[in-house]
Amino acid sequence: MRKLLLYIFLCIATVATAATYSVDNLPIPYLQDKTQYVSNPDDILSQTAVDSLNLWLGQMETEHGVQTVLAVVERIEGGDTYEFCMALGRKYGIGSKEQNTGLIILLSTGDRAYTILTGRGLEGKLPDAICKRIENRQMLPALREGDWDEAMLATVRAITKYVDGDPSLVGGSDFEHNVEDGFTTFGMLLLLAIGLIIFAVWKDRRKKSYCPSCHQYKMKRISSRVTTNRILGIRTHHDTYRCTHCHFTKELHWDEHINSGGMGAAAGGALGSSLFRGGGGFRGGSFGGHFGGGSFGGGGASGRF
Amino acid sequence: MKTLFGKVLTPSLTGRVRGGSFILLLGILPFLFTSCTYNKLVEQEETVDQKWADVQTQYQRRADLIPNLVNTVKGYAAHESETLEAVIAARSKATQITVNADDLTPEKLAEYQAAQGEVSQALGKLLAITENYPDLKANEQFSELQAQLEGTENRIAESRRIYNEAVQTYNVSVRRFPNNIWAMIFGFEKKTMFAAEAGAEKAPEVQF
Numbered sequence: 109m110r111k112l113l114l115y116i117f118l119c120i121a122t123v124a125t126a127a128t129y130s131v132d133n134l135p136i137p138y139l140q141d142k143t144q145y146v147s148n149p150d151d152i153l154s155q156t157a158v159d160s161l162n163l164w165l166g167q168m169e170t171e172h173g174v175q176t177v178l179a180v181v182e183r184i185e186g187g188d189t190y191e192f193c194m195a196l197g198r199k200y201g202i203g204s205k206e207q208n209t210g211l212i213i214l215l216s217t218g219d220r221a222y223t224i225l226t227g228r229g230l231e232g233k234l235p236d237a238i239c240k241r242i243e244n245r246q247m248l249p250a251l252r253e254g255d256w257d258e259a260m261l262a263t264v265r266a267i268t269k270y271v272d273g274d275p276s277l278v279g280g281s282d283f284e285h286n287v288e289d290g291f292t293t294f295g296m297l298l299l300l301a302i303g304l305i306i307f308a309v310w311k312d313r314r315k316k317s318y319c320p321s322c323h324q325y326k327m328k329r330i331s332s333r334v335t336t337n338r339i340l341g342i343r344t345h346h347d348t349y350r351c352t353h354c355h356f357t358k359e360l361h362w363d364e365h366i367n368s369g370g371m372g373a374a375a376g377g378a379l380g381s382s383l384f385r386g387g388g389g390f391r392g393g394s395f396g397g398h399f400g401g402g403s404f405g406g407g408g409a410s411g412r413f
Numbered sequence: 414m415k416t417l418f419g420k421v422l423t424p425s426l427t428g429r430v431r432g433g434s435f436i437l438l439l440g441i442l443p444f445l446f447t448s449c450t451y452n453k454l455v456e457q458e459e460t461v462d463q464k465w466a467d468v469q470t471q472y473q474r475r476a477d478l479i480p481n482l483v484n485t486v487k488g489y490a491a492h493e494s495e496t497l498e499a500v501i502a503a504r505s506k507a508t509q510i511t512v513n514a515d516d517l518t519p520e521k522l523a524e525y526q527a528a529q530g531e532v533s534q535a536l537g538k539l540l541a542i543t544e545n546y547p548d549l550k551a552n553e554q555f556s557e558l559q560a561q562l563e564g565t566e567n568r569i570a571e572s573r574r575i576y577n578e579a580v581q582t583y584n585v586s587v588r589r590f591p592n593n594i595w596a597m598i599f600g601f602e603k604k605t606m607f608a609a610e611a612g613a614e615k616a617p618e619v620q621f
Contacts, residue, residue: 190567240560244553406567409560 142397203402321356
């Protein structure tokens with residue numbers, strides 16, 4: 109009987125076991141959408157809590173330049189939350205490179221372990237002792253009751269208070285950089301496309317103005333005439349050019365398909381599609397975030413419950 | 414026919430231009446090469462020195478934390494004086510050994526590491542006995558001190574890792590051909606890395 113019970117228990121345990129996350133397979137929603145700071149792949153936190161956390165952490169980034177990754181998972185590889193956070197920090201370089209204000213908060217409910225890891229630039233405002241105090245006073249009581257939502261909400265609330273009290277943390281540099289970067293890339297593409305079109309037009313005109321007789325670029329169009337063949341669907345342009353230098357005259361004929369709308373539309377189509385491709389990275393009306401390359405020296409505090 | 418900016422180049426002119434620039438290039442190249450290598454080696458050596466300074470800062474930070482920790486523990490576990498004294502003795506011994514970045518010989522580094530290792534061991538013992546004092550463990554000040562100590566140990570490990578990485582980059586540069594020739598001429602020598610901590614190869618024993 110006992111064996112049977114054990115067997116049933118094992119079966120349930122196997123089914124109920126959630127994925128064990130490694131640094132490489134932990135989803136980071138921030139990279140796709142820069143308003144999403146919380147990684148909650150096992151749905152341990154409620155959606156309401158995730159929304160509040162995202163809002164607060166977003167404010168912390170715009171106002172103080174503190175870039176956060178908050179992850180709540182069932183289990184992590186190795187079970188050591190500190191090592192996991194360090195590896196995460198090393199891999200993504202969370203926080204700006206100048207300020208090093210990255211922050212990683214990790215709770216592994218199955219390992220019953222948690223870590224707050226502070227970037228080098230945050231160690232002044234959030235020293236290890238303060239991180240520990242936040243964990244002891246805000247996180248632990250809720251964790252002991254299994255209230256994961258409250259544990260994370262209270263922790264982030266407390267961290268926000270400490271960060272708000274530091275005027276040396278200048279906000280938003282990273283955040284605005286990102287948006288600006290987005291526009292700069294867009295603008296560059298646009299400029300490049302315009303430049304290419306201008307170049308093509310210029311090249312075309314220069315070719316037309318070349319005089320084969322005196323080898324100078326002095327041909328001017330003196331008359332132009334259009335004939336249309338509706339049966340073939342072709343419009344033929346007859347342009348007459350005369351050289352202002354040696355008065356040499358040449359005639360140019362070129363055909364245009366009536367339905368195609370000409371060269372302008374083709375260029376416009378190419379331009380449009382390339383711009384569309386450039387804009388493909390923006391999902392759901394929001395920019396994907398990027399991490400600034402901040403480094404972590406090992407500051408922060410960890411614990412078990 | 415070769416043209417350059419619309420002008421026709423005669424074969425003799427091309428030859429002269431090419432030959433001249435070729436000889437010039439041959440003359441300059443070794444200098445460019447040397448100064449480039451030399452600058453790179455200087456840069457990497459500076460990085461190693463800086464990382465070494467970081468390592469020492471973190472060890473110093475730990476040493477600064479110890480008196481505070483010892484005093485807190487004393488209030489709760491006065492009769493563990495032997496363990497407490499061992500920590501203080503190891504600390505004062507370790508703080509006397511400082512190694513400058515320019516004479517980081519393997520022997521000096523080993524000595525430094527051994528002294529700091531003793532501090533680690535004494536601290537480990539101290540933290541182990543605190544397990545027997547529930548009042549102490551419940552003390553918030555002690556909990557925060559312990560967190561600071563843990564954070565510092567983490568920082569030490571991280572700064573050592575970064576130092577080792579910097580040394581490795583530098584050593585590879587120094588030993589690689591043809592850099593090794595310039596390194597020999599300018600006196601760049603191989604630097605020493607931290608060895609794995611004595612006892613780190615053994616997995617910690619867990620008792621239930």
